[in-house]
Amino acid sequence: GHSRRLGVALPVHVKVDTGTHRQGVVPGEAAAFATAARERGLAVVGIATHFADIEDTTDHSYALRQMERFAGAVAAVRKAVGAVPFVHAACSAAALLFRQADFSLVRIGISLYGHWPSKETHLSWLLAHGRDGVSLVPALSLRVRIGQVKEVAAGSPIGYGRTFRPTRDTVVAVLPVGYAEGYPRALSNRAHALVQGRLAPVIGRVCMDIVMLDVTDVPGVRVGDVATLLGRDGDERVSAEEVAELAGTINYEILARLSPALPRVMT
Structure with a gap:
């Protein structure tokens, strides 16, 4: 591929489909996929997933199951190809609500602009903490x-x-x-x-x-x-x-x- 022609190991991130059923490989195939990528001259430097409904509800049981599947896939990939420095799952809602979703980095978007992802996300915060401890100020006009x-x-x-x-x-x-x-x-x-x-x-x-x-x-x-x-x-x-x-x-x-x-x- 391009990596071998260029003589460099191009860095890639493996996307794992933990239940959104959009992009990515299923958790059970993540290690084999990462191994195949490495054998083709690519450097697997990251592994990622994306939550399905974390912004749409105050019941986050599905998101927690996604995190469990992701943690299993991360462990399997690391066992197969060694250290993977960048592990990421959290959108703005997950970064606000779940510390265990932080992993190596977070992918905040709308909260960077000073907006809550949804009313449900804000309510989830209040239900968990009993107070409005995060001050998001809209930055865009x-x-x-x-x-x-x-x-x-x-x-x-x-x-x-x-x-x-x-x-x-x-x-x-x-x-x-x-x-x-x-x-x-x-x-x-x-x-x-x-x-x-x-x-x-x-x-x-x-x-x-x-x-x-x-x-x-x-x-x-x-x-x-x-x-x-x-x-x-x-x-x-x-x-x-x-x-x-x-x-x-x-x-x-x-x-x-x-x-x-x-x-x-x-x-």
């Missing part, structure tokens, strides 16, 4: 500058499909962002953004590259003002969790679908 401000007369249809007709003369802020950038179309006429620390309803359909807000109750809105679609502005906050609930999905999808083309600013 989605902000966009208003591209146009216009007045629309009462009764005039706004957006595709004419799905929104204001009952009063309305000041509309037009944002140059839409579902192409990862802001879900399912939020049409449902969500809110923040402008000057005040809630501004999303009105009309979310378009490919445009969102409209009702900013009638926000005084002095001008082109270039910042609208917050995710995050905090003053005392108000729009969370990924509430946006996900409105869109019929999970906070992971809201965060993961934000377009790579959006500029990232570290503050």
Whole structure:
């Protein structure tokens, strides 16, 4: 293979399917798989698994069984090929809930952004510890500058499909962002953004590259003002969790679908 042609032992991790039934070899075949990989010139430096339902329940008996299967596979692989330095199983939920899932390293994702993986994970923590001992602070915001401000007369249809007709003369802020950038179309006429620390309803359909807000109750809105679609502005906050609930999905999808083309600013 490539390893022999290059004259180096390419490092690989063996994925073990302990019950998610997605990627990986079954635990009973992990040692033979690792041995075969080594015989083909690969260096087995890691072994991994992934939990099936740790974020979906407060009953973690299945996850504990997965850990038992994984521990057996790790022991078998080490017996077959020697030391394996990187052993990993824990996603954010497992890293928060189970020290025994830490192994050599953990693969935190959503908690690195300051979000609990799910309500069930947070509840599991509270049930286990009786207190809220972990402080996760959302680190990601989605902000966009208003591209146009216009007045629309009462009764005039706004957006595709004419799905929104204001009952009063309305000041509309037009944002140059839409579902192409990862802001879900399912939020049409449902969500809110923040402008000057005040809630501004999303009105009309979310378009490919445009969102409209009702900013009638926000005084002095001008082109270039910042609208917050995710995050905090003053005392108000729009969370990924509430946006996900409105869109019929999970906070992971809201965060993961934000377009790579959006500029990232570290503050």
